[in-house]
Amino acid sequence: MKTYLLAASLVVGLFFSPLHAEQKKVLGPWDVHYIAFDSTMIDAKVAQSYQLQRSKYQAVLNISVLNSSDQKAQQVRISGTATDLTQKQIELSFREVREGDAIYYLAQVPVHDQKHLNFKLDIWQGTENQKLEFSQVFYID
Template identity: 30%
Template sequence: MNKLSAPFCRWLTPLFMLCVALCSAAQAQLSERFGDYELHYSVVNTTFIEPEVAAQYGLARGSRRAIINLSLREHLEDGSTVAREMDLDGRSWDLTQAQVDFDFIEVREGPALYYIGEFKFINREWRFFDISFTPEGSEETLNIDFKRQMYIND
């Protein structure tokens, strides 16, 4: 897993907030609860990333390219939440079973912590996702599966 520097992160938090706001309900950020942990996830087209930022950090932009964005929050007894590191293993595939194994990039900005994986897609293609993660300090590996229909953003 690669760690990205703070200048990139300053662009990333507003970027993901914008992406979540602009995405349709089917593509917007979702979350799933696993006991005290809540995994937030979204899938967005890379054309939402500014060209300079993408180039600086090796993220490929294009109308047929997307990223999966994951973050993990732990719910504490006092009612607050805190970002947690996690070990990740994830993949995506299409209806023909062509598979992509994610090489996640870790992005930190202050208390915010994201994990990003890249993939290519075909317009109107259904993509299936399988993500396994182990929260920092936990022995238990958790899993989430979901699917998204992808659209080219011209």
């Protein structure tokens, strides 16, 4: 858990609030931590170093997969989609980021005010395959 917090704090610039708190689901042998947030929450220098576009119309999805038994970061493959209420589907492209022992995966998705997105992700490691599904509404200031 310690490595995930270090990695997450680097990505979100130490910003966590009740509206943007990380979430966790236990999927098979993994604790999968996930958070989606407005990309303007990231400091400009941090965004540049991670090659993330800062815009109130771009959200960032951050996924971290830990072994449930020893909490070690897992190298996985992630693919998935974000689908809005009109059934428009957006393919997500994840990039792996390593910070010391931490491994996490970042993707960006376009958003607008009150955009409701349903995320469906496939996570693989060897023969292990798990599905993560969640929904989130994004608000633009």
